[in-house]
Amino acid sequence: xxxxxxxxxxxFLLFTPFALWIGLLIILPHVGMFILSLKExxxxxxxxxxxxxxxxxxxxxxxxxxxxxxxxxxxLVTVLxxxxxxxxxxxIAKIAxxxxxxxxxxxxxxxxxxxxxxxxxxxxxxxxxxxxxxKSLQSVGLIDTPIEFLYNDAxxxxxxxxxxxxxxxxxxxxxxxxxxxxMIEAGYNxxxxxxxxxxxxxxxxxxxxxxxGCIVVFMLTAGSYLTPILLGGKxxxxxxxxxxxxxxxxxxxxxxxxxxxxxxxFTSFVVWAGLRLSGQTLSSTVAKS
Amino acid sequence: xxxxxxxxxxxxLTKHFASVRAVDGVSFDIPAGTFFSILGPSGCGKTTLMxxxxxxxxxxxxxxxxxxxxxxxxxPNKRNVKMVFQHLALFPMMNVYENIAYGLRCxxxxxxxxxxxxxxxxxxxxxPDVAKREIHQLSGGQKQRxxxxxxxxxxxxxxxxxxxxxxxxxxxxxxxxxxxKLLQHQFNTTFVYITHDQSEALVMSDHVAVMNEGKFxxxxxxxxxxxxxxxxxxxxxxxxxxxxxxxxxxxxxxxVQFTTAQGLTLNGINKGDAHAxxxxxxxxxxxxxxxxxxxxxxxxxxxxxxxxxGHNSISGRIDSLLFNGANxxxxxxxxxxxxxxxxxxxxGGLNDPKAGENVTLVWPHEQTMCF
Numbered sequence: 001x002x003x004x005x006x007x008x009x010x011x012f013l014l015f016t017p018f019a020l021w022i023g024l025l026i027i028l029p030h031v032g033m034f035i036l037s038l039k040e041x042x043x044x045x046x047x048x049x050x051x052x053x054x055x056x057x058x059x060x061x062x063x064x065x066x067x068x069x070x071x072x073x074x075x076l077v078t079v080l081x082x083x084x085x086x087x088x089x090x091x092i093a094k095i096a097x098x099x100x101x102x103x104x105x106x107x108x109x110x111x112x113x114x115x116x117x118x119x120x121x122x123x124x125x126x127x128x129x130x131x132x133x134x135k136s137l138q139s140v141g142l143i144d145t146p147i148e149f150l151y152n153d154a155x156x157x158x159x160x161x162x163x164x165x166x167x168x169x170x171x172x173x174x175x176x177x178x179x180x181x182x183m184i185e186a187g188y189n190x191x192x193x194x195x196x197x198x199x200x201x202x203x204x205x206x207x208x209x210x211x212x213g214c215i216v217v218f219m220l221t222a223g224s225y226l227t228p229i230l231l232g233g234k235x236x237x238x239x240x241x242x243x244x245x246x247x248x249x250x251x252x253x254x255x256x257x258x259x260x261x262x263x264x265x266f267t268s269f270v271v272w273a274g275l276r277l278s279g280q281t282l283s284s285t286v287a288k289s
Numbered sequence: 290x291x292x293x294x295x296x297x298x299x300x301x302l303t304k305h306f307a308s309v310r311a312v313d314g315v316s317f318d319i320p321a322g323t324f325f326s327i328l329g330p331s332g333c334g335k336t337t338l339m340x341x342x343x344x345x346x347x348x349x350x351x352x353x354x355x356x357x358x359x360x361x362x363x364x365p366n367k368r369n370v371k372m373v374f375q376h377l378a379l380f381p382m383m384n385v386y387e388n389i390a391y392g393l394r395c396x397x398x399x400x401x402x403x404x405x406x407x408x409x410x411x412x413x414x415x416x417p418d419v420a421k422r423e424i425h426q427l428s429g430g431q432k433q434r435x436x437x438x439x440x441x442x443x444x445x446x447x448x449x450x451x452x453x454x455x456x457x458x459x460x461x462x463x464x465x466x467x468x469x470k471l472l473q474h475q476f477n478t479t480f481v482y483i484t485h486d487q488s489e490a491l492v493m494s495d496h497v498a499v500m501n502e503g504k505f506x507x508x509x510x511x512x513x514x515x516x517x518x519x520x521x522x523x524x525x526x527x528x529x530x531x532x533x534x535x536x537x538x539x540x541x542x543x544x545v546q547f548t549t550a551q552g553l554t555l556n557g558i559n560k561g562d563a564h565a566x567x568x569x570x571x572x573x574x575x576x577x578x579x580x581x582x583x584x585x586x587x588x589x590x591x592x593x594x595x596x597x598x599g600h601n602s603i604s605g606r607i608d609s610l611l612f613n614g615a616n617x618x619x620x621x622x623x624x625x626x627x628x629x630x631x632x633x634x635x636x637g638g639l640n641d642p643k644a645g646e647n648v649t650l651v652w653p654h655e656q657t658m659c660f
């Protein structure tokens with residue numbers, strides 16, 4: 001009895017920080033926000049419960065257009081990140097030698113040592129009208145007048161890919177690393193061309209890593225604030241910007257809270273749909289890598 | 290000789306990595322429909338040789354011919370040489386049916402052809418009902434057979450097997466040895482089997498090549514390798530043997546008399562290069578040829594002598610008895626303090642030798658192979 005009680009206490013103590021973190025910092029605020037999102041202001045300091053904030057969101061096209069735009073752009077970023085990250089991960093996991101593998105992986109992690117903000121300002125220094133790129137193009141004579149590279153969708157997408165590509169590479173490297181080289185050779189040996197081996201063997205094998213990477217990247221992108229604002233300016237119309245507006249500019253916390261829940265529901269739905277389409281489950285992907 | 294009689298031929302094949310010669314001037318011809326093993330210690334170059342045949346490595350010089358045609362310019366996915374990998378490399382994301390159908394699809398076979406071929410090959414490996422199973426639901430031996438079936442469905446000219454039994458436990462390995470041999474007979478395809486386990490090679494093969502440091506030491510039937518090894522390496526690597534090194538004291542008529550470092554004087558016959566007096570020599574004696582002499586012959590007190598005409602005889606004391614049924618063995622410590630292994634038949638009766646007994650070991654000169 002003593003031993004099992006001691007064990008129970010140990011488990012309890014180990015579990016406590018996690019439970020506190022989940023309870024106090026995740027569940028409690030969300031419950032508070034949810035309650036807040038159901039309140040509507042009928043008169044100064046007089047509130048009633050109702051779905052008005054959500055109805056408002058549906059009735060105003062600019063809101064749900066922004067949400068859809070954010071979703072589509074995030075999916076685009078996710079797909080492009082996968083296309084860029086997969087070859088990089090494949091090279092690190094399968095082609096690079098044992099020794100250079102660690103170095104390359106570390107190299108991928110280096111950007112994380114600098115804050116998001118500094119990295120975004122780095123892009124601004126390069127891309128603004130008086131920035132490095134514009135100036136150099138002028139000095140070689142390719143363009144006559146300075147060009148503003150900032151504040152357009154392409155820049156936002158590029159900046160987002162740059163910030164999230166790492167989160168695609170890490171799970172991909174770990175799944176591809178676990179793949180026996182024999183498997184690829186068997187694919188060729190049995191008559192497969194390069195394309196067949198990639199399509200029928202490597203990609204299906206790496207599917208858990210691909211889905212895990214895509215989920216993380218999509219969630220990070222759809223919920224990002226800094227990069228779209230700094231690189232896209234007011235034109236970026238990212239949905240997080242709308243939430244920020246409601247909370248800070250308009251001081252309409254009820255509506256902001258409702259928007260927050262709309263975003264959460266929307267991204268969760270996209271992830272669910274993605275899992276269904278790829279035939280994967282959360283436990284076989286994110287939980288594994 | 291007509292070249293098409295051979296499924297696989299290698300001519301003077303050489304491959305080096307940086308300064309290491311992994312495969313060094315290897316030549317051999319494998320007649321159609323035989324079970325050919327390449328036997329060697331790890332690092333001898335046998336895996337490199339196999340990877341060259343499969344096309345994953347290209348040789349620095351030499352030629353590989355399949356059915357008489359050079360395949361050096363054929364990429365691995367176009368060679369009709371299929372391979373059973375060391376860890377089998379079955380595709381875990383496909384079921385058994387899909388694993389076997391993969392190669393057929395790559396060849397552009399139609400759906401109905403794939404269906405009949407998969408069913409046919411599963412029938413032949415005696416697993417007709419597993420088509421819908423996932424790979425992780427199969428036992429070790431079943432995986433083995435599916436890996437072979439996956440290759441045989443494509444009617445290869447040559448099937449390469451890269452130590453596929455290494456991961457199995459002992460009992461299953463013994464069973465699979467027999468099964469592989471039977472499968473080879475049934476498919477009547479040339480099997481090239483790579484192993485470091487001499488018993489696998491001896492049991493299954495029609496011909497065995499013993500490989501060491503990138504070169505073939507000897508190619509022959511298992512019996513030839515066992516009884517007529519051409520080099521000290523083959524004699525030591527294939528089968529068990531007592532081994533001595535010594536200095537030749539006299540040579541006459543192909544017989545060699547030599548003295549070991551511990552002072553034993555033995556007689557043997559030359560199997561390798563001819564020896565002259567004061568040459569160093571390596572001698573091998575298989576444990577099954579060493580007999581305990583009859584009690585009435587053991588009254589000599591010499592540590593080593595030739596009093597039995599044409600026989601070596603040494604007296605010693607049984608140090609321990611390694612019981613293993615029909616393959617039981619004695620460790621005899623002779624008077625010069627060496628251990629000699631001798632096979633005995635233990636009947637369980639009172640006359641069985643026991644540890645601590647004094648015995649005399651006798652074996653014919655002909656069974657002492659000197660190199």
